[in-house]
Amino acid sequence: MKNYITETFPPGKRLFFSHWVKLVPLVCILFILATPSFAQKGLSRVEAEKLARKEWTIEKNKLRPAAEKVWSEGVIHFGKYNMAIAYRAFGDKPADGRSLYISLHGGGNAPPKVNDQQWENQRTLYPIKEGFCIVPRAPTNTWNLWHEDHIDNLLDSLIRYAVILEDVNPNKVYILGYSAGGDGVFQLAPRMADRFAAASMMAGHPGDANALNLRNLPFAIYMGGKDTAYSRNTLAIAFNQRLDSLQRLDPKGFIHDFHLYPDKAHWMDRRDTIAIPWMASFTRNPLPQxxxxxxxxxxxxxxxxxxxxxxxxxxxxxxxxxxxxxxxxxxxxxxxxxxxxxxxxxxxxxxxxxxxxxxxxxxxxxxxxxxxxxxxxxxxxxxxxxxxxxxxxxxxxxxxxxxx
Known part of the structure; x- marks a missing residue:
């Protein structure tokens, strides 16, 4: 086959033409840059929504292998921490996806076997009609086992993986916990409020929890009136009063529910199980005003x-x-x-x-x-x-x- 450029142009003009051919891509790029481009004009609403769905699908597919590994092994890892999980689905899956309940066990600063027993016990405490329930085993046996820094990362991953693998609706994710698990809810709910639809704290201690972050997260407190250890009962009352005050100043925010059982100590004889239907009545607003x-x-x-x-x-x-x-x-x-x-x-x-x-x-x-x-x-x-x-x-x- 003949070389079209060589045969058509005289020798003196070939060099000029070959240089011109090399310049064509550059000229095209300059022309594109000089023209109002896709990026310069910005995306339309329809284009942005379509691209958002596409990019989120790509991201979920990237995360899926890690999610499947965690579900298969029953353990989630973050840095040096390993958190075992027990999980179970209840009821039929609704059209808009399952609910997810993350239930935190008690125990705390105790031998591992004590916290293991508390983990086992937590699985039986709350009857769930519909939803996917995860009961994690705290990675440590410290007094603050549910609000150390690594817990946020672990729970973030649990929620993502449940959304990907179990068709959980991210707007129907709930957190609850008893005793040391309640301590964790007091701390985690304010600092991770945008992940949850509602939260319930049972028999825990608030520590330095900041109620201001609960503006858009319905929050319930369940406490025995005789639960005097570490002043849990009086601090629970004070935290509820703080929420009362905030809601008076901002009536559209700070939804909360308070139950003090005067005749009960640290164990409330399952009266706190009413937390499940209360939480289930809420869905998360991820974009509050x-x-x-x-x-x-x-x-x-x-x-x-x-x-x-x-x-x-x-x-x-x-x-x-x-x-x-x-x-x-x-x-x-x-x-x-x-x-x-x-x-x-x-x-x-x-x-x-x-x-x-x-x-x-x-x-x-x-x-x-x-x-x-x-x-x-x-x-x-x-x-x-x-x-x-x-x-x-x-x-x-x-x-x-x-x-x-």
């Missing part, structure tokens, strides 16, 4: 539609933001850097967005939905109900749009 977030000493990088870079996190940082229409109001913010993550379920992203703080407009303008933001928030949250296509970054009194 108002969010109150205070950083615990166990730092979290995300909380509902707010997040923050890990390297900037510090204990005690607080933020309170609300959304009405296309307006975002910052009532409080002491985070060094605070991300405001948005999607089309929260507001009309085709219209201008306004961010206000102390009556001052920090930002007003249109934003573009972005595939990189969709991918980034899937990695940050690993929750199909919390995928965002726009990320605003609040630093002091400056707001910028992050497109990568």
């Amino acid at each position: 108002k969010v109150s977030w205070v950083q615990d000493n166990r730092l979290q990088h995300r909380f509902y539609w707010l997040s923050a870079p890990v390297e900037t996190l510090r204990e005690g940082a607080a933020a309170e933001l609300s959304i009405k229409g296309n307006q975002i109001k910052v009532t409080k913010n002491t985070f060094k850097v605070l991300n405001i993550n948005l999607n089309d379920k929260m507001m009309d992203l085709d219209q201008k967005i306004t961010v206000l703080q102390n009556g001052r407009t920090l930002f007003r303008g249109k934003v573009r939905r972005n595939l990189k933001t969709i991918k980034r928030t899937i990695q940050e949250y690993q929750d199909g109900q919390m995928i965002f296509s726009v990320k605003l970054v609040l630093t002091g009194d400056q707001v910028t749009v992050k497109n990568a």
